[in-house]
Amino acid sequence: MIAAIRVRGRTGIRKDIEETLKMLKLTRINHAVLIEDTPSYQGMLQKAKDYITWGEVDADSVTSLISKRGKLPGNVKLTEEYVKENTDFSSIEDLSKAIVESGAKLEDSGIKPLFRLHPPRKGYKDLKKTFAESGTLGYRGEKIGDLIKKMI
Incomplete structure (x- = not known):
């Protein structure tokens, strides 16, 4: 199971990426969804990687x-x-x-599939860099649970 969280806003988005985010039900900042780990969802996540962060979630975080x-x-x-x-x-x-x-x-x-979260305590690191570059965006792996706990 994958948790995806939208971290960037709505202005200046290309139409195809906006449609992808609507299909994922991520229409606003700090919204989270739980999705299955399938190739079609992986492609959607890759397309919207500049606006969301995601990773595999454990049972405690869920x-x-x-x-x-x-x-x-x-x-x-x-x-x-x-x-x-x-x-x-x-x-x-x-x-x-x-x-x-x-x-x-x-x-x-x-149960509604969408979760409305608070902004994370102590804030995001950097909203323009990927998680691998010590930022916020993109794939996080198991560390998505830490972000979820900061946002609840």
């Missing part, structure tokens, strides 16, 4: 993301009771493990 920032339709906060009553899982931890390991989908559980 658990904190869902429990603190998960929303239901109608902008209602996600609770443990909702997960127990309306899904096949007994807790948010079980749901997050299923998402990471077996590819369960948030939409099937009735």
Whole structure:
């Protein structure tokens, strides 16, 4: 499972990149989505690499993301009771493990696939350089969990 976060704004974007970001549901700064690791999604991430950062996410990061920032339709906060009553899982931890390991989908559980996050504590390093150049943009690998924790 991959977490993708939009870190740059909307002005001055080429039309094809903007369409790609819409398909990823990343329409605003500090929005995050969880997507599957498929070749088509990898191509979309590469196309939008100058506006987003992404990496493989672990179950702990998904658990904190869902429990603190998960929303239901109608902008209602996600609770443990909702997960127990309306899904096949007994807790948010079980749901997050299923998402990471077996590819369960948030939409099937009735949870919105988009997470609205705060700007990261202590800020971004550099919004014009890639993560490999000690910046913010592009592929992060396992270190996306650190950024998610700074933004929750």
